[in-house]
Amino acid sequence: MPKILIIEDEASIRRVLVKILTEENDTYDVTEAEDGLEGTELIKDKDFDLVLCDIKMPKMDGVEVLESIKKIKPETPIVMISGHGDIETAVNTMRMGAFDYISKPPDLNRLLNTVRIALDRKELVVENTRLKKKVSKNYQMIGESDEIVHIKEMIEKVAPTEARVLITGPNGTGKELVAHWLHQKSDRNKGPMIEVNCAAIPSELIESELFGHVKGAFTNANKDRAGKFEAANKGTIFLDEVGDMSLSAQAKVLRALQENKVQRVGSDKDIKVNVRVIAATNKDLKKEIEEGNFREDLYHRLAVILIKVPPLNERRDDIPLLVDYFSKKIADEHGTAHKKFSEKALKKLKEYDWTGNIRELRNVVERLIILGGKEVSEKDVKLFATK
Known part of the structure; x- marks a missing residue:
């Protein structure tokens, strides 16, 4: 009422x-x-x-x-x-x-x-x-370790600004999560957040994906198409795995950052864009620069703020919190009761070498929820949390 x-x-x-x-x-x-x-x-x-x-x-x-x-x-x-x-x-x-x-x-x-x-x-x-x-619940940042607290503090300071951010760290550590937090806590959060996985797009198509193309620009270009930069106007574009971008595409991204303009493939017409760029990579970009694979001028444009996401092995104390979060989330997804993990089970999980980081831990938790007992035991971990 x-x-x-x-x-x-x-x-x-x-x-x-x-x-x-x-x-x-x-x-x-x-x-x-x-x-x-x-x-x-x-x-x-x-x-x-x-x-x-x-x-x-x-x-x-x-x-x-x-x-x-x-x-x-x-x-x-x-x-x-x-x-x-x-x-x-x-x-x-x-x-x-x-x-x-x-x-x-x-x-x-x-x-x-x-x-x-x-x-x-x-x-x-x-x-x-x-x-x-x-x-927002899909992008919660779980952890109380010094490393995670530092990242959260960085996000609070950086998100409200227009500064470009480069997020580094191994695969599966949660770089995408950091990017979403930066967008959600920014003044652009009412605008779009457009994600581009630079490693998943063939090099010959990356420019069209980012900047769009005009009809007839290349084979199968049957109509004009806007790119991701245009789609992200007044919002945020997240360039994931930016270290895998071709040198040709890097040059165009650099121009977009310098002039706030893009050109569709096959066109010489400038299109103004207003985007904030957040990038992420699992590569050592300074090493890539030395080997001629990445432009140094683009690196300095992207890396105004650097946020390093640590591997799970460097924040083991967060594992019980992550296990609890994933077990509840997975139980909800499967429509089953939430399972608890025994102290010995959690201790065993903290001892593992998590080469796949958070992504690997989530998979292991899901496996243990499906195959383990009513309370996940140390024995369950030994049996089912195999590498």
């Missing part, structure tokens, strides 16, 4: 509002406050789906209440109640974040329509927030 708070110092107006809301729709739970101070205290203690607030009140006027609510519960829609002389102020409150305003005396249809739209808007905001949290 939607909860509505009415903040109004005139008892007669409160009665009219309550009557309209309760008689026309008995699904509203209505609470009354006689002034702004009382209303603000109620907002602090309870969650309301909508607030109807008078503008002119003693002790604390409607503008002050609006400012306070926006700080305490910013997602709560607020409809201002304005007298004849308060219309200009009411309009100004909408610039401050009020959802709408209604005039005194309140018109039945106008009030009910405004309330319905405001409640629908609140429901949409809540659903969007829920979905965003659900997406």
